[in-house]
Amino acid sequence: MKKFTFKASLFVFAGMLSLAASAQQKPTAAKKFGKAIETVPCATVQYETLLKKKNPARNSTEKFEQWIAPKVAAAKKARIQKNSNAIVTIPVVFHIIHNGSPIGVAENIADGQIISQIDVLNEDYRRLEGSNGHNESAVGGDMEINFCLAQQDPDGVLSTGIVRYQLGNGDGWSMEQAEVIKTQTQWDPEKYLNIWVFDELIGLAGYAQFPTDSGLDGLEEDGLPSEANTDGVALGHRYVGSEEKYPQGEYDEARNLGRSASHEVGHFFGLRHIWGDGEDCSATDYCADTPPMLGPNYGCQTGLDTCTDDDLLDMIENYMAYTDDACVNIFTLNQKDRMQAVLENSPRRHSLITSVGCTPGIVLENDGSLQINPVDLECGETAVEPELVLTNSGSSVLTSASISYQLDSQPAVTYNWTGSLAAGASATIELPAMTLTAGQHILSANIVTVNGTADVAPNNSSKSLSIDVSGLFTTSSLKVSIQTDDNGDQTLWFIAREGDEDNIIAGNINIDNIGQSEFYGDNELHVTDVPVSVDDCYAFFIIDFGADGMCCNSGNGYYKIETNEGVVITEGGNFTQTDQKMFAIDAVLSNHEVVKAHTITLYPNPANNILNISADAANMPESYTVYNSLGQVIDSGKVTAETQSVDVAKYANGVYFVKLAKGGSTTTLQFIKQ
Template sequence: MKNFTLSAFLLTFIAINFSIAQNKIDSNKLFGKELTEANKQSIEETGFIRCGSSEYEQYLKQTNPNRATSEEFENWIAPKIQELKAQRANSPSVVITIPVIFHIFTDGFGPENLSQATIQAQLDQLNIDYANAAGSPFASAADTEIQFCLAKQDENGAPLAEFGINRVTTYGGGPFSTGNFETTYKPATQWDPTSYFNIWVADITGGVLGYAQFPDNSGLAGLNPTGGAANTDGVVVLYSSVGSVANPNPNGGQYASGRTLTHEAGHWLGLRHIWGDTTSCNNDDFCADTPDSTGSNFGCPTGTDNCIFDGLGNDMIENYMDYTDDTCMNTFTADQKLRIDAVMANSPRRMELATSIACNEATVYNLDGRVEINSLNLIDCGTTITPEITLTNMGNNTITSATISYFLDTDTPSTYPWTGSLAMNQSEIITLPSIDLTSGNHIFNVELVNPNGSTDLNPSNDIDTSNSFAAFYDTATIEFELIPDDYGSETTWEFRDSSNTILYSGGPYTNNDSTPVNDTFTVTIGECYTFTINDSFGDGICCAYGNGSYELRTDNNDVIFAGGAFDNQENVVVSVNNLSVDSFSLANTISIYPNPTTDVLNIKATNNNLPESYKVYNMLGQLVASKTILNDSDLAVSTSNYSNGMYFIKIEKEGNVLSLPFIKK
């Protein structure tokens, strides 16, 4: 199912990305964290931050309190490694193939719009490097028995036009800040991390070549009530680093041969830098067959031994987990392989990948129609939507007729009869009749019913639903709070009425001052307002250079919009009117997680404001489960006995109903 982000009736969010030539490198911080000594040196030596994974891990621990510390992770993985050693003495290991999806951020032009051939070259380099086929001179070098394949099908099982590639054009070609990638772009574009190794490729600001999310241990991390870091799991690399030794990227310089991704994939698989991000000679990467070092190496040095008393010889500058140039790298060791094996056998979202079928040829059904929401054609502060959808034939048989069922929230569905002729892979855009909106929060749903008067053989793509969108607000004031990032001098904002008159404004602010800024906007019933926040550098106010944010609230303290991760500018459009009824804004207080789910679906209610009941329906509209909610324990919905597929959970509170889709896997 595709989630459609709706710019909504009386609340519209517009993110505008402008291409900028600047490339801000903060010599002190990344993700709001102090740079490691290795990265400070990296900037001095190369002008780049070779790897941002260490700073990113600190950021994840701050934003995800349940995430394991390094010590906790090592205490967890050490016995797993010993168990594997004992097992391998009696039986050989097997090659694990990991499906890969490259999310390429592009406006369709320019060098960041990498070709299928470039992606294939990068994949080939990964497989060479992880198979110990790059010509390592070391006896300790090992085939990790990890290989990678380009996904052939998307999350719905439909065939990919370009294997392993998801071109993301929603946000333009960048450049993009690392903070925005974490808070906005990765969660919005990630594919199921239990089925795909997600790799985001983009024009990244700050001189960062790449960074990875270190794996979780199964006891602590990534499992907090908000899903933790699961929705950002993967690797981000600079587009110019994608390539191979045989086919280097023409824009990549000494980092053109694909070893940035080899390095970052190593972190994603549990490997640490060979010097352990310390200045001591104490085997801080927890691999006894990598010579100890007190720091990173650059270029292609020879005869460097930072720890002459460890008896292991010179620094292994050829190791993929050092900072040397791409063409100098050629080695993973046997102990590094064991760490990877332990992660792949035990770590959440890693251990499931071995059974993923994403690289299999997609199943093609005889009768398979797909419906997707293109646009709701919503005008700012308007009162109607005119949905535009796309009907696509994904099957072998020509589709000549179908019924389109559509509805808001839990309203009685309306139907639209369609006739035509769609051969396999052909599409048609259909404009549905306009729908009048009322106050409150809404979700638009569309479903394909009975193509050719028969049963669709692949119901997983027969339903699409919009994100929740809000109607007008009943408020006399709008409360505004801003927390600047470290570069407050770049931030300004304005609050305008429908005649474009500036009613309130603020900024620029003082650098390195996170003192909250508060203001109250007096508003008039029947008026439409636009709040605009600007960042002159183009990297928003969160989170690469401080955790800045802003929030707009009603006089009842209901959140209208909260943000901070944008590029040059972000706009929020708000209409003010009287509510026809005392509406409980379910969509602002209720959410579900994890989605997709395999066992338990959790309902999250803010401020302990419990809903009254829920009902679960399958795609045929049949009631699967229902429950009256009396306490927090009733918010856990067991889905273990559900068949795989899409469902809707309808959550009720004070006569209002919120309908949310979820997938059982």
């Protein structure tokens, strides 16, 4: 079975629409599905929609502005009266999410590139004379904010402020996938500005989480409001650092001087896009000294005046514009007032001022850290062999470690490691093989003891990994049901097959021209039969341009994909911008006629009483073993005929796996008992 190698995101397509309507110059293009797509410089506005969807208690723009306005006025008054602010230093941790590339290669960016980004932030936020961040504008200001790479982790242990995780596979990350990674790797957001660097945020340069007001409780998760677990900035790796300062890195052509981070950190401290994210000149960023703009500008076009009711040109030099890095160098005094008001009053911003993250931490004698290597499953594969990486983060030689690991809600298992690791050295631990059902699973692991003593630095010792198992389904066709909500024309969907020249085999989307797609009406049911005569990997994508899914804000829409035998592959509707599902098809012409490309099949599937194992004489297995979803052996026997029958009548309903053996080779197939 082939590995599925492409992904999609709402922002790819939404970005194409919004940018085509407003851009004077096209932004950077990337490719997916063999087609050119636009890269949106910033998706913070879309991200706010996602956060609001997840946490209805999160304040709207209007309510936040009502809360912050008097505080901004107070900050402005203090500035005018020349009451100087104390210059603050914010500890920053960079989480590098990489695909296994060596440090300094592609997405696993070098320390020097990260250090160059810290330098740019300090130049831009301090209006540093003699740097690219200096300006002579009458409204330009020193934000009085410095940044440092964190020198201690949340446990107080010495740190470089750079943490690397091998979690990617080169396919890129959608926003919602990035959000999962953020929750698993984040340092305490009350003490650190977390910046995540991904190999590619599909269709995006980056985004940030906007601050909250002091009265927002939100939905609790692990003792914190739910949005706290993802607070920070996310960037694609080509938008981090300065090519001038560190030329060895890999950079975007136009955004190569570190200003994407300056822009997103501006959002993090409460700034809005300079044009106000509206559709006309009445929109505002709530800063009186930034001229109105009709929309975002690209490139370095000087002399633009998109709102002619005033005598002011568009401020393309502002960090909160979309212009190229080489053209921006201004934060205004009113933008400073907003940032100072947020620093003084907003949770998880004010606490950064008193963080000790910039003070060097301690070195522990006995300290182990843990990482879970990514599980890179082929589409349709269900057997995994997880690997842990144990690193000696202490000063003493590490000779033993007790590690507890757990899959989903199953009982925890203890693994006792022994060996000899010098300080900084690592060892790979292979856990026993696991057979998983289709769907998403969570593998968690933590170090209990090192060198016979309790682990005292849990922050680097507890990790979890999401494992997505696509599932294998035997059928000759798919039935796709799309029930639209009250805004049917916001929904586009498609099914794509790995290996097709044009990829898409069904759907209402026109990938070449979104505007010419087959938009549906409101509250309509559309059923599409999709033949699948080829054994391969498939993916279903559904996109809602209203960013509120199909259920339940605007009606009770849904989607469902079934085999023609009635087995549900995936269904849903309560999502935000996009939802997706990958699955493998074991294509057959009927329950009894096997596609020629296959040598072994199971039928009927789902099975009620009898399951048949069918194989040609040349490839007939010697034995079979049936496992349940927990990996327990349920049945076994010899295969004595080309069609071997197995009595499954007494099996409980659910998903099972048949392991077929011949000589030293094995094949595992999935079936459903119902």
